[in-house]
Amino acid sequence: xxxxxxxxxxxxxxxxxxxxxxxxxxxxxxxxxxxxxxxxxxxxxxxxxxxxxxxxxxxxxxxxxxxxxxxxxxxxxxxxxxxxxxxxxxxxxxxxxxxxxxxxxxxxxxxx
Numbered sequence: 637x638x639x640x641x642x643x644x645x646x647x648x649x650x651x652x653x654x655x656x657x658x659x660x661x662x663x664x665x666x667x668x669x670x671x672x673x674x675x676x677x678x679x680x681x682x683x684x685x686x687x688x689x690x691x692x693x694x695x696x697x698x699x700x701x702x703x704x705x706x707x708x709x710x711x712x713x714x715x716x717x718x719x720x721x722x723x724x725x726x727x728x729x730x731x732x733x734x735x736x737x738x739x740x741x742x743x744x745x746x747x748x
Contacts, residue, residue: 642677654686662689667703 643651645659659678662668667689671679678686685707692698692706 642671642679643683645676645678648678648683648686652683652687654690658690659686662686665700665703667707 645656648654648659649656662685663670668678668682668685670682671677688710689703689707692703693700698706
């Protein structure tokens, strides 16, 4: 797996029109964890979370108490998506994998 790209906070401020106070507050609240705290580097996931938090607060009026709850739910959704994707992997012939067939059978009520 390749190394994730990371940007310095100053680059993020310029590229994504986020202000430094907002970014520092998100880090202080531990809504994001920089990939390198000493160098103030944030990766793509951190930047996506910053933009989500900005949209939640500015566009939807979400308060600070609700932000970590929403972020936790988003994280759970991503984890569930990964699990579903893994369960429904296709084998090389283009057919569902054995795990996917078992899960589909269970969903249909046949796999008790």
